[in-house]
Amino acid sequence: MHVLIINGSPRVKKFSNTDKILQVFNEGMMESDNTYEQYEVSNRNQWEKIRNAFDRCDNILIALPLFVECIPGLLLEFLETVTPKSGNATMSFILQSGFAEGVQLRCGEEYLQKLAGLLGCRYGGTLVKGNNFSIRLVEGQERENMTAPYKDMGRIFGQKGNFEDEECRKFTGPEIFPAPVRLLVGLMFKTFAAKSFEKTAKEWGCTRPLKDRPYQAG
Amino acid sequence: MILIVNTTENKEITSRISEELKSKNITFEIMETADKKIGHCIGCNYCWLKTPGICSVKDDYEEILKKLVNSDQLWVISNTALGFIDHKGKNIIDRIIPLATMHLYFKKKQMRHVLRYKKHTDVGFVYIGEADREYLNKWSERVAVNFGSKSLGAFPKEDWKEAAACMY
Numbered sequence: 324m325h326v327l328i329i330n331g332s333p334r335v336k337k338f339s340n341t342d343k344i345l346q347v348f349n350e351g352m353m354e355s356d357n358t359y360e361q362y363e364v365s366n367r368n369q370w371e372k373i374r375n376a377f378d379r380c381d382n383i384l385i386a387l388p389l390f391v392e393c394i395p396g397l398l399l400e401f402l403e404t405v406t407p408k409s410g411n412a413t414m415s416f417i418l419q420s421g422f423a424e425g426v427q428l429r430c431g432e433e434y435l436q437k438l439a440g441l442l443g444c445r446y447g448g449t450l451v452k453g454n455n456f457s458i459r460l461v462e463g464q465e466r467e468n469m470t471a472p473y474k475d476m477g478r479i480f481g482q483k484g485n486f487e488d489e490e491c492r493k494f495t496g497p498e499i500f501p502a503p504v505r506l507l508v509g510l511m512f513k514t515f516a517a518k519s520f521e522k523t524a525k526e527w528g529c530t531r532p533l534k535d536r537p538y539q540a541g
Numbered sequence: 542m543i544l545i546v547n548t549t550e551n552k553e554i555t556s557r558i559s560e561e562l563k564s565k566n567i568t569f570e571i572m573e574t575a576d577k578k579i580g581h582c583i584g585c586n587y588c589w590l591k592t593p594g595i596c597s598v599k600d601d602y603e604e605i606l607k608k609l610v611n612s613d614q615l616w617v618i619s620n621t622a623l624g625f626i627d628h629k630g631k632n633i634i635d636r637i638i639p640l641a642t643m644h645l646y647f648k649k650k651q652m653r654h655v656l657r658y659k660k661h662t663d664v665g666f667v668y669i670g671e672a673d674r675e676y677l678n679k680w681s682e683r684v685a686v687n688f689g690s691k692s693l694g695a696f697p698k699e700d701w702k703e704a705a706a707c708m709y
Contacts, residue, residue, distance in 0.1 A: 334583060334584035388584065390631075391634050392684055393625070395584070395631075403623065422652045434624075434625065499651065512646055513646075520644065524591065533590070
């Protein structure tokens with residue numbers, strides 16, 4: 324199987340969480356006898372190449388971050404320029420987000436299911452998973468721990484060519500966290516996570532409070 | 542204040558809405574952005590972690606953001622593509638995220654970002670072209686959840702009077 328992989332993140336490849344996920348996913352996919360070509364929509368210079376590959380390939384995988392409950396504006400802009408296929412291709416998606424619960428990604432997933440049909444493709448399912456915000460903020464083992472589970476999913480996709488396997492459905496994790504977990508995580512947000520965000524902000528050169536209101540309401 | 546952002550070339554619709562709202566003495570502002578330079582959100586997270594509340598993309602969107610913090614409602618008028626609002630309409634929504642902070646909490650069992658400003662702006666859409674209205678309404682509800690506000694709904698251009706009836 325030859326797969327066209329489109330990284331639909333508007334963030335440049337170097338800082339793209341979606342790319343870090345794909346690096347590991349692709350390792351798993353390549354354990355079977357597969358080949359792939361990957362492009363980034365964040366690089367407009369690649370758009371013509373992606374359109375050509377889109378016309379040519381019958382197995383298309385679009386990986387994307389959730390942007391305000393649906394697909395990012397830049398990916399939408401690119402997809403507005405492709406010619407829909409004639410129905411013989413399969414289109415699957417990897418949908419990832421910062422929010423951790425499955426329920427946060429369902430509205431986006433629903434659109435992707437429609438999108439495959441609108442682009443003239445059979446829907447091959449969406450691999451849905453959140454809690455990925457920090458991938459680019461960490462390195463080494465910590466990053467590996469976050470991305471490693473995607474290798475198994477790549478392996479399954481490499482064998483089946485879609486995400487219709489039960490294991491892919493389970494990959495999302497909980498739709499909503501149970502009350503005790505929410506309590507614990509909520510406490511973490513106010514303490515450890517808040518400090519961690521402030522530390523990152525300082526490293527990035529931030530000189531204002533994270534809750535600053537630059538455009539104060541009148 | 543009602544803020545109406547028209548991302549399309551269709552000025553007839555904003556003219557009609559304008560007449561309607563004037564007749565009701567409603568405070569509103571229409572921004573015609575079809576010819577403005579408004580790019581996409583690049584996902585840099587600077588508005589959360591480097592320049593809190595300020596977008597790193599320096600273009601005409603900042604004008605919208607400044608008005609949003611004083612708006613009770615935001616209406617986006619958009620063309621459609623692929624069953625949805627087109628990328629120009631989606632960019633207006635994607636670029637709203639400086640209104641949220643990096644901090645998180647749980648609300649109604651789901652994680653949410655702590656909002657930056659006290660005023661929470663309701664959102665509505667008027668679309669021009671073919672789209673899945675049921676999905677747009679569902680999506681609009683979810684958009685509103687993110688900004689602690691309510692969805693005013695998605696209306697096809699033909700139903701602009703229904704949309705205008707929600708602008709008060």
